[in-house]
Amino acid sequence: MKEYKDCRNPVLPPHICIPDPEAHVMPDGRVYVYGSWDQEEKGFCSQEYKVLSSANMVDWIDHGVSFHSNQVPWIYDEHAPKYPGVDPSKPSPFMIKLYELAARHGITEAPEQKSDMLFAPDAIYKDGKYYLYFCMSDDSEGVAIADKPEGPFADPVQLPCGGIDPAVFIDDDGQAYFYWGQFYANGVKLKDNMVEFEEGTIVYNLITEEEHYFHEGSSVRKHGETYYSVYSSIKRGKPTSLAYATSQSPLGPFQYRGIIIDNDGCDPMSWNNHGSIEEVNGQWFVFYHRTSQYRQNKRRLCIEPIFFNEDGTIQEVLMTSQGAGRPFGIDERIEAYHACQLSGSVYIAPSKNGGEALIGISDEDQAVFRYTEWENLIDNVSVEANGSGEILIYLDDENEAAGIVVLDRGKCLSSSFSGKPGKHEVRLEFRKVRDLEVQAITFR
Structure with missing residues (x-):
């Protein structure tokens, strides 16, 4: 466990690259961030997850490794079912379409991608347990369980869906929902055990490229009586912006509303974004990532305060250096x-x-x-x-x-x-x- 004080953007030291941040205030009152971990020199993500937490949004604790892909039994079993069927000798459907989109923006050299990478996660608390929803670079998804918000998470169960970027949300009545997908987001009710889908409740194409400019990275929250789906958007060409759509139901229909933040310009190779919104100590924030080092990867956790208008729309904010902290002062390096x-x-x-x-x-x-x-x-x-x-x-x-x-x-x-x-x-x-x-x- 390591502590980092008086953090601005990027939140963590430069060598710790945490993208795809999902933030949740847990029962102990601290906000916990669950994200991928860009450890590879060329590829996205890694075989490990970290968990970070803070009580005040400026001082952070790094709780260390919470989960490893070698705990996933089906990833190394060529006979294990995949959803959908995956040929490990070929790029996944997700990676193929990602390469095509990147090529249209002049990015022709795709990052190397191993088959056992842990892509973007999410996590939630229910009835004394913490559930970590994860996805792999082979398009399989699963959930692991822990007794503490920081993990370690164990005993993974494979979910009956395929794709990337899982998201989880629990409504005021205790009903849990699961979301997943790339290019098209899907949603479903979870059973009380948090690892099975309710029969007949899947809504496909809940958020789409055509109607909502959806690229990837679903994240769902509730503000007032309105449900907000936050996601990586292609509204401005590349998927560098986080957009949002709203609904009066967790399973839609959702209406596109606008952009919260755009990380275009954080690096000449800036390519994607992925994040979440969360209320912490009475203030709402957007959690997102910025890339660095003239690469698509090496993405770093950043945070900005956000503000809702009276009509429920969210004001777009600029990237800042101070983030959730204070501005830089006199004599400060x-x-x-x-x-x-x-x-x-x-x-x-x-x-x-x-x-x-x-x-x-x-x-x-x-x-x-x-x-x-x-x-x-x-x-x-x-x-x-x-x-x-x-x-x-x-x-x-x-x-x-x-x-x-x-x-x-x-x-x-x-x-x-x-x-x-x-x-x-x-x-x-x-x-x-x-x-x-x-x-x-x-x-x-």
């Missing part, structure tokens, strides 16, 4: 991996000096940090970097730079800055770049 919006060729990846940096920088590239907050006038800025170039610093939507830093082989030749008190978006623009890497920036 803002590490490069907190940049929330990038344009051009620049991306976040391990630096030659250790840690992570903004690298791959070309002239006119930009990097944004949201937000800083200063009580006093700021008249000094320092940048930790390698290489040479000029960094123009803009605040908010201003067209005139508030400052400039000139670097030569990592040394600062000159710097100037003037920033008024208040909360600001900080935008870096790069000029005359030669092998430039930026590790951090500090305002004083």
Whole structure:
């Protein structure tokens, strides 16, 4: 078990890449996050799940490994039934269609994918037990059980469905529902044992590409008397946004309502999104992921507060650096991996000096940090970097730079800055770049 304090976005240290986050407040009052774990260098996910928890949304506990694919008996049994039938020598239907969609957006090199990967999970509490719903890279799905929200989860049972991205929801009357699917989401009532489907209750094509821009990653919550289905959406082309649809019933029909957050621009190779919404200590949040390292994978847990309008719609929010935490303050070192919006060729990846940096920088590239907050006038800025170039610093939507830093082989030749008190978006623009890497920036 490890503790991480005063976390912003991404929530965890850069080497811990947790995508597909499903967040649930459990009976102990803490919020628990269940997600995949991008440990592979090229492929999505891994053979393990982690569980994270927090009491205040800024200090987090990493509870370690909660489940491993070697616990799944059918994954290594070629005679075990699969739903639908799967030929292990060929890519699954999910992967085939994913490759086709990626190719239409110029992504022609597919991530390598092993056959025993644990894809996106979900979890829920009922009657003293915790149920972890999981899916595998062979399109099989299952559920494992634990006595604690962090696991370890054991005794997996295969579910009578095939596909990816399971989701679970329990209504106010105690009835549980299960959702799954990619490109088309399906839903069904669960029996009281939480591992079997109620006969005759499956609703196919509950959420679809054509009507709802659905890509993958169902997640269902209730706010007031309305049911919200949150999912990865192709509304804007690539499935980088989380959209939502609403209904007056857990099994629909659902009406498309809009987008909650879009992670396009977090990395030049940004490809997908997957997440959930949850109310924690009276505030609703969206849990999502951002990619890094100029890859489709290496996706990282991020969080933003969200707000409902009186008509039940959700206001779209921007990606931020502060996340659920506070803005960056005076004399606080803002590490490069907190940049929330990038344009051009620049991306976040391990630096030659250790840690992570903004690298791959070309002239006119930009990097944004949201937000800083200063009580006093700021008249000094320092940048930790390698290489040479000029960094123009803009605040908010201003067209005139508030400052400039000139670097030569990592040394600062000159710097100037003037920033008024208040909360600001900080935008870096790069000029005359030669092998430039930026590790951090500090305002004083």
